[in-house]
Amino acid sequence: MNFWLSPATLHVEPARASDADTVARLHAAGFYRGWTREEFAAYITGEGTPVYVACDSKRNIAGFAMLRYLGEEVELxxxxxxxKWRNKGVGLMLMRALFEALLMSPAKRMLLEVADDNTPALKLYGKLGFKKVGERKGYYPRPDGTPATAIVMARDLG
Structure with a gap:
């Protein structure tokens, strides 16, 4: 099992099945259409969709990230x-931990999609070397009915 230490006394480790409730709650708080606890439990225990959590020594989870392996590519x-943990480097810590975990995988490139109005995420991904490779107009639904465009970004891992 791998651990990565952070300056905020957090570390990153693979999620456990018992983390599904917390992960689903965090996802629902951050996205208009959150996924269920059952969906996250299936991802956490399934093959090809590793989930990592940033947590303290008591396993209080500050954030999480989930990947999907696609041969030589991996999708965030x-x-x-x-x-309460935003703007404290947790997202950056999670991403760096993912990059390190991927060193032992066949993945050569990471892909992701991000809403065009998610400025903090776009800044983070730009800082990490991701470049825009496309977009999907009207991809993300919004509560007010106006869909947001998804920016597709990629970064080489090697």
Whole structure:
């Protein structure tokens, strides 16, 4: 099992099945259409969709990230940070931990999608070397009915 230490006394480790409730809650707090606890439990225990959590020594989860392996590519499916932990480097820590975990995988490139109005995420991904490779107009539904465009980004891992 791998651990990565952070300056905020958090570390990153693979999620456990018992984390599904917290992960689903964090996802629902950060996205208009959150996934259920059952969906996250299936991802956490399934093959090809590793989920990592940033947590303290008591396993209080500050954030999480989920990947999907696609041969030589890996997709960042979702990432969310608890509101009280935002702007403290947790997202950056999670991403760096993912990059390190992927060193032992066949993945050569990471892909992700991000809403075009998610400025904090776009800044983070730009800082990490992701570049825009496309977009999907009207991809993300919004509560007011106006869909947001998804920016597709990629970054080489090697």
């Amino acid at each position: 499916i979702t990432i969310a940070v608890d509101k």
